[in-house]
Amino acid sequence: MAQVINISQARWEPIQQVPLLDLKRQYTELCDEMAAALRSVSDSGMFVLGPEVKKLEQSLADYCQVEHAVGCASGSDALLLALMACDIGPGDEVIVPSFTFFATASAVTRLGATPVFADIEPTSFNIDPSHVERLITDRTRAVIPVNLFGQMAEMQILNDLVQGRDIALIEDSAQAVGAELGNRRTGGWGDMCALSFYPTKNLGGAGDGGMVMTNNAEYAEKLRLLRGHGMEPRYYHSLIGINSRLDSYQAAVLNVKLPRLDDWTALRQQNADRYTELFRDSELDEMIGWPATLPNRRHVWNQYVVRVPNGQRDRMRKELADAKIGSEIYYPLGLHEQECFQYLGYAPESLPETYRATREVMALPIFPELTAAEQVYVVDKIKAFCETNHELLAPARKRAA
Numbered sequence: 003m004a005q006v007i008n009i010s011q012a013r014w015e016p017i018q019q020v021p022l023l024d025l026k027r028q029y030t031e032l033c034d035e036m037a038a039a040l041r042s043v044s045d046s047g048m049f050v051l052g053p054e055v056k057k058l059e060q061s062l063a064d065y066c067q068v069e070h071a072v073g074c075a076s077g078s079d080a081l082l083l084a085l086m087a088c089d090i091g092p093g094d095e096v097i098v099p100s101f102t103f104f105a106t107a108s109a110v111t112r113l114g115a116t117p118v119f120a121d122i123e124p125t126s127f128n129i130d131p132s133h134v135e136r137l138i139t140d141r142t143r144a145v146i147p148v149n150l151f152g153q154m155a156e157m158q159i160l161n162d163l164v165q166g167r168d169i170a171l172i173e174d175s176a177q178a179v180g181a182e183l184g185n186r187r188t189g190g191w192g193d194m195c196a197l198s199f200y201p202t203k204n205l206g207g208a209g210d211g212g213m214v215m216t217n218n219a220e221y222a223e224k225l226r227l228l229r230g231h232g233m234e235p236r237y238y239h240s241l242i243g244i245n246s247r248l249d250s251y252q253a254a255v256l257n258v259k260l261p262r263l264d265d266w267t268a269l270r271q272q273n274a275d276r277y278t279e280l281f282r283d284s285e286l287d288e289m290i291g292w293p294a295t296l297p298n299r300r301h302v303w304n305q306y307v308v309r310v311p312n313g314q315r316d317r318m319r320k321e322l323a324d325a326k327i328g329s330e331i332y333y334p335l336g337l338h339e340q341e342c343f344q345y346l347g348y349a350p351e352s353l354p355e356t357y358r359a360t361r362e363v364m365a366l367p368i369f370p371e372l373t374a375a376e377q378v379y380v381v382d383k384i385k386a387f388c389e390t391n392h393e394l395l396a397p398a399r400k401r402a403a
Contacts, residue, residue, distance in 0.1 A: 015375035020367050022328030023202060027371035032258055036208075039254040046250075051230075054253035059213070061260055062197070065180070066189030068215045070222035073248030074229050077176040077198020078105035080212035082112060083246060084194040085144065087214075087224045088170045090115050094143040099129040100336035100348075101356040102148045106174050107337050115143070117346070119338040121353040126296055127307070127363075128155035130355070135163055144170040149178035149188055151332075152204070152270075152304040153296065157183055157191040172196065176212075179205050180267055182300035189215040194225075199256055204270070204304055205263050211252040269370035270303035276374060277306055277366065280381040289388040289395040291362075305332060306368040314394055315364055318387050325383045330365045 029036075043054060055073050063071040074080050090096060092114035098106050100119035107117040120133045129147045145164060147155040157173070164171050171192035175181065179197055181188045189195045199211035214225050224241070227234055232241030274293075281292050291309035295301040310318050319329050336356040338348035351357045366380055388395055 015373075017375055017379040019326030020328060020372075020376045020380055022330055022365070022367050023369050024371060025201060025206070027369075032262075035258050036255055039258050040251055043250045043254050049250050050247050052250040052253075054250045054257055055248050058248075058253040058256050058260070061257065062179075062213060063215065065187075065260065065263075066195070066215050067187045068190040068195075069217045070215065070219065072214045072216075072222060072225040072229065073253065074212045074214065074225075075246040075248060076210040077196055077200060077203075077212040078109065079229075079244070079246040080176075080196035080198065080214045081105055081109040081146070081172070081174060082244070083225055083228050084170075084172045084196055084214050085109055085113055085115070086228050086243070087194065087221050088144055088172075090143055090170075093141065095139060095141040096144045096146060097134050097137050097142060098146045098337075099148050099150075099356075100338040100353050101127060101333060101359055102150060102174070102337065103176070103333070104337065104340070105176075106146055106148055107343070110146075116141075117337070117343070118142070119336070119343075119346075119348060119353060119356075121355050122359065123156075124355050124359070125294055126153055126155070127151060127359060128153065129160075131156050131159040131163060134160065138163075138167075138169070142167075142169055144172055146172045146174050147192075148174040148176075149181055151293070151307055152178050152181055152302040154178065154181045154183040154188060154299055161191060170194070176200075177203065177304035178302055179203070180263060180300070181302045184298050185300075187300075190217050193218060194221060199252065204266065204302055205256060205259060207252040208255045209252055211248050211256065212246075213248070266370040267302050270368055271301065273368050273370075273372050273377065274301070274303045274306055276377055277368070277381065280377060284381060284385045286385060286388055289392065290384070303368055305365045307332065307363050307365045309359075309362040310364055310395070311362055312395055313361070314391060315362055317391070318384065319364055321387050322380075322383055325379075327380055327383060328367055331360075331363060332365050333363075334360055336360055 059071040090113050094115040095118050096110040097118045101122045110117040121130050123130050127150045173192045173195035175188040176198035195215040197213040199207040228243035229246045232239045232243035339350050
């Protein structure tokens with residue numbers, strides 16, 4: 003639960019602005035250690051797939067409680083490589099949520115397969131297993147649930163759903179490293195799991211980076227081949243792979259950060275609890291919806307996403323921007339509405355929960371170094387907007403318990 007704070011005292015602290023994310027605060031604490039790690043890589047001359055990469059792969063495999071971890075160039079490539087390891091291609095269908103980042107579906111289309119878009123559950127924003135079940139056909143070769151915003155999807159239900167079928171289950175945990183369902187960590191629930199180390203993630207590098215996790219030794223061996231042009235030994239190619247190797251500089255930065263991940267996660271959880279306390283104390287539940295942690299979960303809070311109903315989201319966001327408060331919309335359109343996927347023939351409201359979420363969601367600052375005073379400032383500005391626009395906002399749907 004949130005650390006007890008003196009709200010009155012926090013309101014006395016002068017706040018000029020609150021960024022959505024401030025990476026400099028984290029970097030300031032780590033700059034000397036990171037510089038030493040980067041110098042070590044430079045001195046070694048081993049810049050790609052060197053000892054730092056192997057150390058990170060082993061450390062993250064241990065952290066995620068899986069047997070194998072294979073570093074690659076990005077989270078997007080991690081998804082692509084996982085699908086390639088399953089031999090996904092033309093004629094195949096892959097079920098993905100429409101409410102997610104573009105890479106979840108683009109990896110499917112890059113291999114010539116067809117993304118089949120599923121709707122989401124309104125409370126968690128994660129893929130709806132009951133809709134997945136209705137979408138399965140004899141062409142379905144994989145399902146990619148996304149552990150969106152840092153909370154695990156219904157992986158046990160989805161596991162049971164694909165059991166005994168020729169359907170791969172690939173976790174997209176780009177936003178959820180360290181998340182848990184029933185004390186079992188993301189990484190080993192499906193056949194494979196994709197991580198991203200983009201700087202905005204809970205475990206972010208100084209550029210792009212990704213990893214594929216698996217408990218299957220055959221998949222791990224194939225992934226290592228695929229990330230390096232299918233080459234082993236040198237200049238002998240048994241598979242047609244891609245160039246997607248994790249460089250040692252990124253691994254060195256991540257090796258410095260990984261031991262701090264649980265502490266940062268605890269701070270994110272504290273910030274989420276504090277927001278909820280502040281919203282509840284402000285009696286805003288009739289006007290906006292705030293997120294919830296589902297039972298039996300460890301939520302790692304990559305994003306704290308509220309709902310602003312009745313077409314007032316963009317107006318509220320503008321007022322926050324005027325107060326120099328950062329926010330973001332993840333995501334303004336479901337993938338089924340994107341221009342590049344119009345050939346699939348989805349009507350905008352054919353996925354009603356996705357459609358509603360894209361018109362209501364707004365992410366607030368929740369990075370670990372965020373202060374209590376900054377959170378008070380954010381909620382006070384939201385409260386002021388709600389009081390001014392009460393008739394337009396009410397009655398909003400109450401937050402799901």
